Amino acid sequence: MAAKDDKILDLIQKDRSERKHRHFEGTFLEYLALVKKKPDNTQLAHQRIYALITNPGVAAVKTEENPRLRRIHGNQVLKKYHFFENDFYGIDQTIMKIARYFHAAAMHGEESRQVLYLVGPVGAGKSSLMEHLKRALEGAPPIYIIKGCPMREEPLHLIPKHLRREFSELLNVHIEGDLCPICRYRLKTEFNGEYENMPVETVEFSIRSRKGIGVVAPVDPNNQDTSVLIGSVDISKMDLYPEDDPRVLSLNGAFNVGNRGMVEFIEVFKNEIEYLHTMITATQEKSIPSPGKGAMIYFDGVILAHSNEAEWNKFKSDHTNEAILDRIVKIEVPYCLELNEEIKIYQKLLRQNNFDAHIAPHTVELASMFAILTRLMSSAKVDPLTKLKIYNGEEIMEKGGSMKVDITEIREEATNREGMSGISTRFIMKALDIALSESESNCINPLSVLETLIKSVKELSIGEEERKRYLGFLQDVLRKEYHKILELEITKAFIHGYREQAQDLFNNYLDHAEAFANRTKFKDRNTGEELEPDEKFLQSIEEQIGITGTAAKGFRQDVTAYMFYVLRNGGKLDYNCYEPLKAAIEKKLTASVRELSRVITQAKVRDKDQSEKYNTMVTEMKNNGYCDHCCNVILKYAANNLWKD
Numbered sequence: 001m002a003a004k005d006d007k008i009l010d011l012i013q014k015d016r017s018e019r020k021h022r023h024f025e026g027t028f029l030e031y032l033a034l035v036k037k038k039p040d041n042t043q044l045a046h047q048r049i050y051a052l053i054t055n056p057g058v059a060a061v062k063t064e065e066n067p068r069l070r071r072i073h074g075n076q077v078l079k080k081y082h083f084f085e086n087d088f089y090g091i092d093q094t095i096m097k098i099a100r101y102f103h104a105a106a107m108h109g110e111e112s113r114q115v116l117y118l119v120g121p122v123g124a125g126k127s128s129l130m131e132h133l134k135r136a137l138e139g140a141p142p143i144y145i146i147k148g149c150p151m152r153e154e155p156l157h158l159i160p161k162h163l164r165r166e167f168s169e170l171l172n173v174h175i176e177g178d179l180c181p182i183c184r185y186r187l188k189t190e191f192n193g194e195y196e197n198m199p200v201e202t203v204e205f206s207i208r209s210r211k212g213i214g215v216v217a218p219v220d221p222n223n224q225d226t227s228v229l230i231g232s233v234d235i236s237k238m239d240l241y242p243e244d245d246p247r248v249l250s251l252n253g254a255f256n257v258g259n260r261g262m263v264e265f266i267e268v269f270k271n272e273i274e275y276l277h278t279m280i281t282a283t284q285e286k287s288i289p290s291p292g293k294g295a296m297i298y299f300d301g302v303i304l305a306h307s308n309e310a311e312w313n314k315f316k317s318d319h320t321n322e323a324i325l326d327r328i329v330k331i332e333v334p335y336c337l338e339l340n341e342e343i344k345i346y347q348k349l350l351r352q353n354n355f356d357a358h359i360a361p362h363t364v365e366l367a368s369m370f371a372i373l374t375r376l377m378s379s380a381k382v383d384p385l386t387k388l389k390i391y392n393g394e395e396i397m398e399k400g401g402s403m404k405v406d407i408t409e410i411r412e413e414a415t416n417r418e419g420m421s422g423i424s425t426r427f428i429m430k431a432l433d434i435a436l437s438e439s440e441s442n443c444i445n446p447l448s449v450l451e452t453l454i455k456s457v458k459e460l461s462i463g464e465e466e467r468k469r470y471l472g473f474l475q476d477v478l479r480k481e482y483h484k485i486l487e488l489e490i491t492k493a494f495i496h497g498y499r500e501q502a503q504d505l506f507n508n509y510l511d512h513a514e515a516f517a518n519r520t521k522f523k524d525r526n527t528g529e530e531l532e533p534d535e536k537f538l539q540s541i542e543e544q545i546g547i548t549g550t551a552a553k554g555f556r557q558d559v560t561a562y563m564f565y566v567l568r569n570g571g572k573l574d575y576n577c578y579e580p581l582k583a584a585i586e587k588k589l590t591a592s593v594r595e596l597s598r599v600i601t602q603a604k605v606r607d608k609d610q611s612e613k614y615n616t617m618v619t620e621m622k623n624n625g626y627c628d629h630c631c632n633v634i635l636k637y638a639a640n641n642l643w644k645d
Contacts, residue, residue, distance in 0.1 A: 023142070023201070023202055024142075024144065024200070024201060024202045025147070025199070025200070025201045025202075026199070026200055026201075027196065027197055027198065027199060027200065028146075028155055028158055028195055028196050028197065028198045028199075028200055029196040029197070030200070031144055031155050031200040032171065034144075035156075035171050035173060036170070036171055036172075039171065039172050039173045041143075041144055042154060042156060042173045042174075042175075044106075044112075044174075044176075044300050045260055045261060045262065045300050045301045045302050046102055046105035046106045046111075046112050046302055047106040048137075048140065048143075048261075049102055049133065049136075049137065049262070049302055050099075050102040050103055050105070050106040051106075052083065052133075052136045052137065052140055053081055053083045053084075053098075053099055053102060053136075054081070054083070054099070055083075056081075056082040056083045057081075057082040058079055058080070058081055058082070059079070059080040059082070060077050060078070060079055060080075061077065061078040061079070061080055062077055063075055063076060063077070063078060067393075067395075068393035068394075069393060071390075071393045071394075071395070071407065072338070072391065072392075072393040072407065074407075074408070078092055078096075079092075079096050079099070080092070081095055081096075081099055083132075083136070084132070087128070087132060087348075088125060088128070088129070088132075089336060089338075089341035089342070089344040089345050089348075090336025090337065090338045090341030090342060090344075090345070091124075091125065091333060091334070091336060094331060094332065094333050094334070097331045098116070098129070098331060101114075101116055101329050101331070105302075108174075111329055113283050113284050113286065113327070114283055114327055114328060114329045115279060115283055115303045115304075115305055115324075115327055115328045115329065116302065116303070116304050116305070116329055116331070117268070117304075117305045117306065117307075117312075117328045117329065117330050117331070118130070118304075118305070118306040118331055118332075118333050119306065119307060119308070119309055119312045119330060119331075119332055119333065120308070120309065120332055120333035120334055120335075120420065121308065121309065121334070121335060121419075121420055121421055121422070121424065122308060122424055122426070123335075123424030123425045123426040123427075124333045124334060124335050124419075124424070124425075125333055125425075126306040126333045127266075127306065129333065130264055130304055130306060133262065133304070134207055134213055134262065134264070135207075137205045137212065137213060137261055137262065138204075138205050138206060138207060138213070140204075140205060142202035142203055142204045143202065143203060143204075143205075143212070143260055144200055144201070144202055145200070145201060145202070145203055145260070146158070146183050146198060146199070146200060147198075147199035147200060147201045148186070148199070149180060149182065149183050150180070150182060150231075150249075150251040150252065150256060151180045151182075151183075151251060151256055151259045151260075151297065152203060152211070152212060152257075152259055152260050153177070153179070153180055153183065153259065153260070153298070154177060154260070154300070155198070155200045156173070156175045156177075157177050157178055157179045157183070157298070158179065158183075158187065158195035158198055159175060159195070160195075176286075176300075177286075177298040177300060178297075178298045179298075180251070180297050180298070181246035181249060181290060181294050181295065181297065182246045182247070182249060182251070183198075184246070185245075185246040185247065186198075205261055210252075210257040211257065211261075212257070212258065212259075212260055212261030212262075213257070213258060213261050213262055213263075213264075214253075214254030214255065214256075214257045214258030214261075214262070214263040214264070214301075215254065215263075215264045215266065216228065216229065216254045216263065216264065216265045216266065216268075217266050217267075218266065218267045218270035218271055219271055219275065226253075226275065226278060226289075227253060227291065228253055228254060229253045229254050229255050229275075229278045229288070230251075230253040230255055230256065230278060230288050230289050230290070230291055230297075231249065231250050231251040231252050231253040231256050231291050232250050232252075232253075232291045233248050233249060233250070233291050233292040234248050234249070234250045243292065243293065244292070244293055244294065246294065248292065249290065249291055249292065249294065250291070251291075251297075255278065255282055255288045255299055255301070256288075256297075258301045259299055259300060259301050260300055260301065261301055261302070262301055262302040262303070262304055263282075263301055263302070263303050263304070264304045264305070264306075265279075265303070265304065265305040265306075266306070267306070267307050267308075267311065268305035268306065268307050269307050269311040269312065269314070269315040270307070270311065273318075273320070273321060273324070276324055279303060279324060279327070280323055280324060280327060281296070282299050282301075282303060283303060283327045284327055286298060286299055286300065287299055305328075306333075309420060312330075332420070334375075334418070334419025334420050335371070335372075335375045335419045335420075335422060335424070335425070336372070336419070336425075337372055337375060337376070337391045337418060337419050338372075338391060338392055338393070339365070339368055339369060339372060339388060339389075339391075339392040340392055340393075342368040342371060342372055343364055343365055343368045345368075345425055346364045346367065346368060346425075346428065346429065346432065347364060349425075349429055350364070350432070353433070355433075355436045355437075356442070357436050357439060357442045357443060357444060358442065358443040358444075358627045358629075358630065359443075359444055359445075360443065360444065360445035360446065360625070360626055360627070360630035360634065361489070361624060361625040361626065362446050362482070362485055362486075362489075363444055363445055363446050363449050364432075365446075366446045366449060366450060366478055366481075366482060367428050367431065367432060367449055367453065368428070369385075369388060369478055369481070370423065370428070370453060370470075370473055370474060370478060371422070371423045371424075371425070371427075371428050372388050372391075372422075373385070373388060373473045373477065373478075374422035374423040374469075374470055374473065375418060375419050375421065375422030375423070376388065376391075376414075376418055376422075377413070377414035377415075377417060377418050379410055379413055379414070380413070381405075381409070381410060381413065382405065382410065384473070384477065385477055385481060387410060390405055390407055390410065391407070394579075395579035395580070423470070427456070427460075428453075430456070431449065431452045431453050431456050432444070432449065432452075434452050434456070435448050435449050435452040438452075441629045442629075443627055443629045443630050444630075445630040445633055445634060446482055447633065447634075447637060450474055450478065450479065450482075453474055454471065454474050454475065457470045457471055457474065458471075483641065483642060486634065486637075486638055486642065487590060487594075487597075487638075487642055487643075488586060488590060489621070489624070490597050490601070490617070490621075490635075490638060490642075491586075491589060491590045491593055491594075491597065492620070492624070493617045493618075493620040493621045493624065494593045494596065494597055494613070494617050494620075495589060495592075495593060496616065496620070498589065499575075501589065502575045502585050502586070502589060503574070503575050505541065505575070505585045505588065505589070506573075506574075506575035506581065506582075506585055507525070507573075508537070509537075509538065509541050509559070509581065509585075510559065510560075510563055510573070511525070512533040512534050512535075512537055512538050513533070513538060513556040513559050513560055514560050514563070515532075515533040516533040516535070516538065516553075516556050517556050517557045517560045518560075521533075538552065538556065539552065540588065541581075541584045541585065541588055542555060542584060544583070544584040544585075544587035544588050544591070545580060545583055545584045545587065547584075555580070558580075559578060559580075559581055562578050563578075594643060596613070597642075597643065598642070598643035600613055600614050600617075601614075601635055601638055601639045601642075601643075602639045602643075618631055618635070621634075621635075
């Protein structure tokens with residue numbers, strides 16, 4: 001116990017020492033010496049946040065080197081910002097736009113005088129993105145301010161205008177902004193204009209203490225008061241000082257506390273337009289009104305806003321709002337449409353809760369598929385499930401080979417509306433929570449979650465047509481898809497060393513296909529003898545995906561060409577690397593054990609040999625993530641629903 005107490009004390013003392021080391025307190029002249037050594041101390045708000053976004057690292061992903069990403073994004077270069085990577089999934093394009101905004105603003109572009117506005121459906125991640133930026137600012141290095149300034153302003157504002165060019169050259173910094181009324185008054189009365197002696201200190205950012213981070217929640221239109229934004233006149237001091245004396249000012253509004261940092265407007269357009277006029281001067285002129293009759297006050301901060309799309313559409317439809325619309329950089333935050341990324345969202349959220357239950361394989365996958373299906377617009381080119389797989393970067397198989405699909409055309413067909421409606425992440429998480437809470441066996445599986453989702457959709461406040469569509473996904477589309485997944489799962493469990501057998505089939509096919517395409521013999525891997533290509537063997541694989549007759553010759557040439565392409569680029573030949581052949585091999589293996597699977601799984605009484613095969617299969621399924629309970633449930637379901645004649 002004493003050792004633990006010592007560790008706690010060491011932790012406290014170390015933290016206190018580090019904070020003390022980071023704290024600075026001195027004169028303006030001493031501050032100038034620090035600036036000369038490190039000009040970054042004078043960063044403006046947008047520069048500071050852009051540095052927070054980029055300092056953890058940015059990875060440029062070349063999609064042409066990744067077949068899956070190339071199918072999703074084409075040949076563009078994706079930027080992955082490590083700042084966002086462990087918290088946000090499936091919104092890479094949105095994150096790139098946000099980073100682009102801060103980059104342009106940090107370079108003093110027009111964006112530095114614009115509001116960053118996020119719009120999207122409920123639960124898409126707008127608020128989470130804002131919180132992520134605010135938390136990052138809280139962890140940012142301290143900033144230097146004029147001690148006692150309610151605006152926490154940059155000390156360089158003390159430099160007189162006529163000397164700023166010379167100071168800028170000496171210090172190699174950009175100087176902009178003016179003293180607030182209170183600091184101007186103090187400089188004149190307390191320091192006799194000797195700005196070099198004004199005290200400077202470091203302070204940190206804090207959401208709770210309203211230091212550098214201001215938050216504006218929607219206000220009742222009948223009680224709107226701009227003091228929430230710009231502070232007010234302290235009536236208790238009116239008897240002590242003249243009306244225009246800076247000492248009567250109480251600069252504690254959101255723009256005051258958010259100076260040097262950020263101001264967030266929650267559900268921004270729920271406020272009356274007159275209430276938002278302060279935003280116009282804060283963005284375009286970088287100044288805010290002073291309470292009472294004082295002069296305008298310089299403001300350096302990032303203004304963030306967000307709302308749902310309905311409020312945005314209502315706001316922009318009123319032409320009288322053009323002044324604010326012209327000062328907004330609008331970025332859409334849609335729902336995730338990429339299955340692999342949607343799964344990661346729920347896995348992250350499930351790790352954060354306290355449920356101690358087993359989750360069977362494919363449970364979260366099925367729930368994620370349902371969420372994405374509801375978010376997709378109908379297409380004349382493909383069915384919803386195929387569209388989901390295309391958006392996930394999967395190579396789609398059809399009779400005769402890969403489906404030739406232009407993902408750009410499918411996206412254009414949806415008129416950029418996809419992901420802006422449908423089932424939210426919160427809805428899926430609530431369904432998973434209900435399934436976990438109601439589970440008597442401390443285990444949930446795809447079947448129980450599908451039933452929970454069906455009940456939840458029936459209780460959902462939506463139109464009957466939409467409800468019917470959602471139930472169709474759950475009761476028909478996803479159930480059929482799960483049957484395919486489950487049959488392959490059981491096949492893999494039945495075939496001992498499934499991967500090895502699949503790889504052997506793949507290698508044999510390549511040998512025979514290459515020899516056939518080149519009209520040569522091939523050397524047997526085991527005996528070393530030269531053999532003619534076995535066309536019957538090739539056909540037994542190809543017919544699994546509907547390739548017959550003259551189409552087989554072209555397919556074999558395609559496989560051979562792809563094999564050499566992979567080898568030339570330093571890749572590894574694996575049965576997963578060419579989707580059409582992978583699909584054929586999996587169907588071949590599934591067909592080889594389908595009858596055995598059906599007989600042994602459905603049999604109520606098994607002989608010794610059947611029992612051994614069944615037990616081996618159960619053991620393999622447990623190795624693949626099933627527990628005793630869900631394995632039993634899933635196999636009983638398979639016996640009653642798969643392999644029907």
